[in-house]
Amino acid sequence: MKGFSKTLEAVIAVLTIVGAFLVIFPGGEKPVEHETATWKLLAFNVLDFLEKNNTLSKLAVEGNSSTIEEMVEELLPPSLESKVVICEQSCEDPGIAAEKIVSVEYLIGGYEQRIEPRRVVLFVWRAE
Amino acid sequence: MKGQFFIIAAIITILILVLIKTNTQIGKIMETKRYVEANLESKELVNMEEQLEKVLSYSFNKNIFSNAKKFLRYAKLSFFGKGKELKILSIANKYENAVAGTANTLEVEILNLLGTTISQLNVSFSYDFTQNKTFENVEENETIYTTFTFSFTVPENYTLYVTYLTPSEQKTYSVRIPIEEGSKFVGYFDIRLEGFVSKNEDEMRIEVEIK
Numbered sequence: 413m414k415g416f417s418k419t420l421e422a423v424i425a426v427l428t429i430v431g432a433f434l435v436i437f438p439g440g441e442k443p444v445e446h447e448t449a450t451w452k453l454l455a456f457n458v459l460d461f462l463e464k465n466n467t468l469s470k471l472a473v474e475g476n477s478s479t480i481e482e483m484v485e486e487l488l489p490p491s492l493e494s495k496v497v498i499c500e501q502s503c504e505d506p507g508i509a510a511e512k513i514v515s516v517e518y519l520i521g522g523y524e525q526r527i528e529p530r531r532v533v534l535f536v537w538r539a540e
Numbered sequence: 541m542k543g544q545f546f547i548i549a550a551i552i553t554i555l556i557l558v559l560i561k562t563n564t565q566i567g568k569i570m571e572t573k574r575y576v577e578a579n580l581e582s583k584e585l586v587n588m589e590e591q592l593e594k595v596l597s598y599s600f601n602k603n604i605f606s607n608a609k610k611f612l613r614y615a616k617l618s619f620f621g622k623g624k625e626l627k628i629l630s631i632a633n634k635y636e637n638a639v640a641g642t643a644n645t646l647e648v649e650i651l652n653l654l655g656t657t658i659s660q661l662n663v664s665f666s667y668d669f670t671q672n673k674t675f676e677n678v679e680e681n682e683t684i685y686t687t688f689t690f691s692f693t694v695p696e697n698y699t700l701y702v703t704y705l706t707p708s709e710q711k712t713y714s715v716r717i718p719i720e721e722g723s724k725f726v727g728y729f730d731i732r733l734e735g736f737v738s739k740n741e742d743e744m745r746i747e748v749e750i751k
Binding site: 418 | 614
């Protein structure tokens with residue numbers, strides 16, 4: 413009887429370990445969560461795309477952040493919200509309340525008619 | 541108690557498995573974030589270089605020296621605001637309305653944004669090495685302006701040699717200056733970005749026809 417209970421406990425222990433292993437290391441594991449890092453890269457690429465299309469510099473120097481925002485929205489996935497702030501010297505606080513938020517800064521030298529440097533800051537967070 | 545040993549051993553094993561899993565995940569997250577951040581920092585440097593190129597090409601008709609300085613200082617401050625250090629040595633050269641067979645002037649402006657004082661700066665032009673210039677204690681954010689006289693009969697390439705000495709390094713640049721009739725800007729920029737996770741360096745030469 414004593415031997416039987418020992419065997420039973422050993423079996424329970426082994427089953428527990430196997431069960432825990434399957435829970436901790438499930439097959440087809442999802443990629444590790446690193447979405448905010450990806451948002452940053454995505455945001456920078458969006459601004460870079462707009463600049464390569466010759467639209468960002470002029471709009472930034474003219475202070476037209478709303479048009480940049482509209483263009484950015486079209487390029488970002490719908491699951492993300494965004495806000496654009498154009499800075500000459502110091503940058504205003506956009507006052508966004510979000511659990512996870514990232515920002516990237518894109519440097520602008522100006523455009524043909526106005527050579528005035530600016531920084532375009534793009535804030536990105538998950539849409540509610 | 542002897543029988544429960546298996547259960548206790550099982551619990552310890554599970555705890556170890558959980559620890560392994562957690563550490564692996566944190567490691568993966570850190571590695572990915574580091575990779576993405578390094579990628580972003582290298583893109584930021586490219587962004588700065590592309591904009592500098594634009595500023596210079598848009599300045600083909602006026603203020604090319606001052607526009608370059610303004611942009612470089614702005615870029616340095618902008619990176620400083622993000623906690624990153626942008627170090628630059630800018631060597632800007634131009635000649636205007638050069639005519640064959642006459643005496644012409646090469647203007648040279650060197651901006652020190654290396655984040656340290658240059659204790660000695662030597663500038664010489666291969667057209668005539670006797671016109672060699674030496675400057676001492678060039679402070680951070682200070683500009684040195686000098687000129688060299690040259691003449692030519694046919695288009696030719698000369699070289700501007702710039703050597704600087706700081707407490708931590710000594711470096712020499714050779715900047716090719718194509719000489720021909722007309723006006724030309726030749727900029728040489730040593731750019732280094734010290735970010736949070738990476739260090740990126742580049743040297744770029746930009747030539748602009750001035751009108």
